[in-house]
Amino acid sequence: MNIIVCVKQIADPEAPEESFTLDSEKNVFIPSAKITKVLNPFDEQAVEAALRIKDQSGAKVTAFSLGAGLDRAVTKKPVFMGADELILLEDEAFADGDSWSTARALAEGIKKNGSYDLILCGRQAADWNAGQVGLGIANFLGLPYVTVAKKIEIIDGKARVERVTSNGHEVVEVQLPAVITVSNELGQARYPAIKNIRAANKVQPVVWKPSDIGIDPSSVGKNGRRLHLLKLFKPVIQGTCEIMEGESTEEMAENLALTLRRAKIL
């Protein structure tokens, strides 16, 4: 079985405020050179989902990532966790894309790579949180698409998926090949193996540019965007403190509950 997992390198979502700026005139996020880059946590769970299938029934897991100047310590993490191969779509032309141009490039890369049975993505990336790349890949490849999986089993050429719903989960079945996005309810991703980290230098990713996947550089990345960002700003957070009055703890608690209800928080 061949499983593709798409993983994204992002700026650490926990990076302190001073490690980036927002240019609200040009609507651009500008990270400092020191900002730590990490693998999108939801994509780590997609890798974990793939590896669980590999552990159970054997599979070849190929990780794909896309961008410019990709950090090898970050993008190799799927291999450290147990993936078999890493393919990077790496070129300046791929930078600053939106969900559409990213999905298109990944879909072409996946086609070039050859056969696949299952494509996994994280449910969304923890930087822009659009959650559309998986959908885009499914659209470009003409595949069925299942979202927010918390469990995936492969049975007789089909994927049996437990999907997260607002009040629990539902179970669906989809014929393979298919695209499935993985949610954090899957559980903790495994740690990278020390022996794999130690052998990191032996891991040489396959690197493709736009011409390698038969795509015009002017139609990917920033030049291929279809989404126009109208406004990018840091919300102003103002804190106020209201002391709850009351003769007793119970009365103060009741006043708190009523205040929260009036504020439509409860």
Add this chain to the structure above:
Amino acid sequence: MLNWNLPYITDEHRSLAALMKDFCEREVDLRALNDLADKPIAPNATPADLRARLPLDLLNKAHDAGLRQIAAPAKFGGGGYGEDHVAMGALAETAGYYGGQFGRLMTIAWKQMAAFEYAPEEVAKEVIEDFMNDRTTMMAASFTEPNSGSDMLLPYDEPGVAGQTLAVKDGDDWVINGDKMFCTAGGVSNYITVMARTDPKGPISKSMTQFLVNTRNPGWSVTRVNDNMGNELSSNVQMRFENCRVPDKYRMSPVNGAFEVGKSRLAGKTAHLFAELGWTERAWEDFKEYSKARIQGGKRIIEHNNVGMLVAETDCLIRTLRLFLYNDAWEWCGEGRGQLRDPLGWFYANWYCKKVMWRVFEAGLEIYGGLAPSRELNFEHFVRVKMSMFHGGSTGLLSLVKAAKVIAGQASDAVQET
């Protein structure tokens, strides 16, 4: 947050640090560890009581993640990173930053692996396999004695002075008698490396031999727990050796050659300093954030000159300490196993680390003001515990005394650290 834009740090190091960060964020509850360490220690606490203070479940998980054994040789199933001092530094710093007390638990385990570079192969195999198979196995090193502190550390090399714990050959065994003073993790360890006098009359630097004592054998006991204002999870004890028999195969150095061997193991000790660096960086981040949130005099206190300057000064000190430690670690990587090296780097690293921590204590006290001693903050626990361990690896000033001797050409060959 730690940034890894340092010239000595490779992608491999960053991957290891990322693993440690992930582990600490998932598994380490800082408050719970602090509370565990702060549990009162009974005056007559036994080794079993002291072991109950260890977060064995956490150590077990660290082993599952490959971290507990990362310094053990790969041929015994460990990570094999023991001699990559930059890697060990990155791991220790990250463990200290994100894990506080957990960082020190890790460095105690890692540092002891260095002791087996010179052990006979069968002894290294026996002990490291025990370490790998029994995840509660701990190791410690003991050096100073009730009447020999600075005398051992400087050392004070007059014939027959310092070091009263004696080891006498009896057939194929050595019989050890004496007391040892400050031993981190001594009360919870299965194996302790012990320095004992094998020449009763010589200068100490040429009269000590190192042995590996199995604490499950008769003749070893804990005589007192050093109950400090801030205790580490591993605790710190005084020990007695009474006719403690150690077969010669567990002799870890040439007879009377412990100091010579000890010199080339100093690099392994830097992991402790990196863990302290990480914890200090975290303390700095915490009071930096506090100073940006606390409003007094109509503005954030960081905008007041006195506070702003303290934050900036301690940031500068921490950055220089960090560069210093990684530079030293990188140099030590290039020295190779068993090579004697210039000890100045270690002496200065030990002194400077304590100097910076002390200044961070002072800054935190000023910045937090009345809140500084509050148990609600991690700061007070950090200060209590780190002050309690200021003697570790010798005090800062003693390290400078030794450095001065080296520079003046007065140091004997046996300028040594525990």
